Amino acid sequence: MLIRNQHPDYRKPLEAVDAETLGIAAAEAVERFLSHRPNHRPTPLRSLPALAHGLGLGTIHLKDEGYRLGLGSFKALGGAYAVIRLVLEAAEKELKRPVEIAELYSPEVTRISAAMTFGCATDGNHGRSVAQGAQLVGAKSVIFVHGGVSDARIAAIARYGAEITRVAGTYDDSVAEAARVCDQNGWTVVSDTSWPGYERIPGLVMQGYTAIMREALEKLPLPPTHVFVQSGVGGIAAAAAAYLASRFGAARPTFVVVDPARAACIFETARTGRPVKLHHGEPTVMAMLECYEPSLLAWRILSRVADAFMTVEDETAVEVMNRLARPLGHDPVVVSGESGGAGLAGLLTAARDPGMRAAIGLDDKSRVLLVVTEGATDPDRYRELVGLTPADLMSNAASIEVK
Numbered sequence: 001m002l003i004r005n006q007h008p009d010y011r012k013p014l015e016a017v018d019a020e021t022l023g024i025a026a027a028e029a030v031e032r033f034l035s036h037r038p039n040h041r042p043t044p045l046r047s048l049p050a051l052a053h054g055l056g057l058g059t060i061h062l063k064d065e066g067y068r069l070g071l072g073s074f075k076a077l078g079g080a081y082a083v084i085r086l087v088l089e090a091a092e093k094e095l096k097r098p099v100e101i102a103e104l105y106s107p108e109v110t111r112i113s114a115a116m117t118f119g120c121a122t123d124g125n126h127g128r129s130v131a132q133g134a135q136l137v138g139a140k141s142v143i144f145v146h147g148g149v150s151d152a153r154i155a156a157i158a159r160y161g162a163e164i165t166r167v168a169g170t171y172d173d174s175v176a177e178a179a180r181v182c183d184q185n186g187w188t189v190v191s192d193t194s195w196p197g198y199e200r201i202p203g204l205v206m207q208g209y210t211a212i213m214r215e216a217l218e219k220l221p222l223p224p225t226h227v228f229v230q231s232g233v234g235g236i237a238a239a240a241a242a243y244l245a246s247r248f249g250a251a252r253p254t255f256v257v258v259d260p261a262r263a264a265c266i267f268e269t270a271r272t273g274r275p276v277k278l279h280h281g282e283p284t285v286m287a288m289l290e291c292y293e294p295s296l297l298a299w300r301i302l303s304r305v306a307d308a309f310m311t312v313e314d315e316t317a318v319e320v321m322n323r324l325a326r327p328l329g330h331d332p333v334v335v336s337g338e339s340g341g342a343g344l345a346g347l348l349t350a351a352r353d354p355g356m357r358a359a360i361g362l363d364d365k366s367r368v369l370l371v372v373t374e375g376a377t378d379p380d381r382y383r384e385l386v387g388l389t390p391a392d393l394m395s396n397a398a399s400i401e402v403k
């Protein structure tokens with residue numbers, strides 16, 4: 001299903017605070033922070049000419065976030081970045097003077113960060129990023145996981161020294177529990193979703209994500225005409241759309257938000273015109289997108305700058321993982337986890353349907369940009385769904401990058 005944005009705020013400018021948090025200057029600040037991370041390099045941008053030809057499109061490029069900061073997903077950009085920013089802010093408050101990123105490991109600042117504890121709920125990837133950020137600055141982290149998070153994903157978080165708290169229920173229940181326990185203990189909640197009265201920290205998390213579009217635009221020969229981005233609570237989609245709106249204004253690319261049909265909280269919010277909480281149904285294979293309530297901050301942005309909202313079926317997500325593992329022609333191999341290829345699943349769904357194609361103006365001149373938001377963050381699940389091991393594929397996936 002695909003609907004055009006009908007919200008009364010559609011095409012209104014971003015609110016000033018959102019333009020400031022996610023605009024060009026903010027993305028440059030993120031780049032400065034990233035340059036202090038030892039394993040930072042821009043993720044590969046892959047071109048898929050054979051797939052584009054097969055779908056009757058001009059070009060398709062994928063930003064491959066499986067290679068992000070050693071964590072295997074774009075979430076590495078957000079939680080850890082917010083933790084570092086919050087440590088520097090705490091240091092400024094205590095030391096009563098400006099504190100630069102270069103001072104992060106100074107004795108004065110590490111004394112302050114060692115006394116801090118960061119908490120969050122996660123489907124897997126965000127918690128890993130917060131835990132990594134806390135470990136980098138010598139702080140503690142407590143990560144809240146619901147029953148649907150796989151053991152492999154929990155182990156990957158614990159590897160960064162996090163204390164794990166299991167919560168009964170869904171992702172949304174774990175968000176509420178993380179907020180409650182952190183509040184009780186005086187810990188800082190670094191959530192990737194926002195709620196009334198809690199926007200600044202999710203805004204910092206989303207600010208970290210702006211690096212994706214900034215890096216992609218640096219390498220693309222021409223700006224995209226269409227961008228498809230998948231959504232859980234809407235954070236990455238909103239960060240990407242807001243950054244593109246800041247860069248291109250009214251001439252920005254057509255922006256499509258893609259939800260799993262089984263957890264379509266942004267789609268249903270768009271359809272209803274106001275934030276909705278969905279009932280928990282059958283789980284989706286796109287485990288990282290299994291969110292039933294949108295981030296209010298993300299929705300405020302998407303209601304203005306997203307052009308269309310769509311849903312994709314689980315089968316299409318699995319088809320995408322397999323297509324990327326066994327590509328057409330000379331297209332590169334890309335290793336995508338279950339949620340990583342949802343944007344491409346949206347493109348496949350729309351490109352094959354004449355009504356959807358027309359609704360968003362997809363044709364043989366279209367230049368489409370997508371984000372593979374994760375690699376095989378759960379390798380056993382990947383082998384089950386693709387029949388190959390990520391390790392075999394990664395060694396073959398010689399990076400065919402856009403120079």
Ligand SMILES: Cc1ncc(COP(=O)(O)O)c(C=O)c1O
Nearest residue numbers: 125232233234235236288373374
């Ligand atoms: C791999 C992956 N893709 C997409 C998303 C969706 O991001 P958001 O919840 O910011 O919409 C997530 C969220 O955890 C994710 O882990």
